[in-house]
Amino acid sequence: MLLKLRIRNFAADRLKVDTLAIAAFQARCRPASHDIAAYLMDSNNLLDAESVQQALLPAPRADVFLSHGAVDREQVLQLAVMLEALGLTVFVDSCLWRNVYAVQQEMDDMLSARRDSPGTHHFHYFKVART
Incomplete structure (x- = not known):
């Protein structure tokens, strides 16, 4: 029931x-x-x-x-x-x-982070938009 x-x-x-x-x-x-x-x-x-x-x-x-x-x-x-x-x-x-936002942040960190600023939350715009 x-x-x-x-x-x-x-x-x-x-x-x-x-x-x-x-x-x-x-x-x-x-x-x-x-x-x-x-x-x-x-x-x-x-x-x-x-x-x-x-x-x-x-x-x-x-x-x-x-x-x-x-x-x-x-x-x-x-x-x-x-x-x-x-x-x-x-x-x-x-x-x-x-939480969907935690998963999205994890994916952005792995797939979209800018390699020229490690340890920060700087991302490539188009890569983040794709994830």
């Missing part, structure tokens, strides 16, 4: 969730390979969608799927820990998927 639910005025501070419990939850949710950029930057510029899906986007088997905005991350993790304590399995999207 799928139930779409939005939560408003959630008071996570009342949950009293231990930070170690949150860290343990996050560690359980991370896949072995978490480097999406590596799949996008192989030497042949070839993206094999099936291998990406198998490695990075496993089908979650969970009672509850939590998706959230970046500002709500800590509160959602607290909620996830509490739901697990009730015996539910919980999938939190941000524990598996990285």
Whole structure:
């Protein structure tokens, strides 16, 4: 059964969730390979969608799927820990998927950085536009 639910005025501070419990939850949710950029930057510029899906986007088997905005991350993790304590399995999207801007920055650093200014964030305009 799928139930779409939005939560408003959630008071996570009342949950009293231990930070170690949150860290343990996050560690359980991370896949072995978490480097999406590596799949996008192989030497042949070839993206094999099936291998990406198998490695990075496993089908979650969970009672509850939590998706959230970046500002709500800590509160959602607290909620996830509490739901697990009730015996539910919980999938939190941000524990598996990285922020798209972090991936883009990693790709720009690798593919578009100007070699004449190492260690800086100076890029070739057209190369950045391509990534």
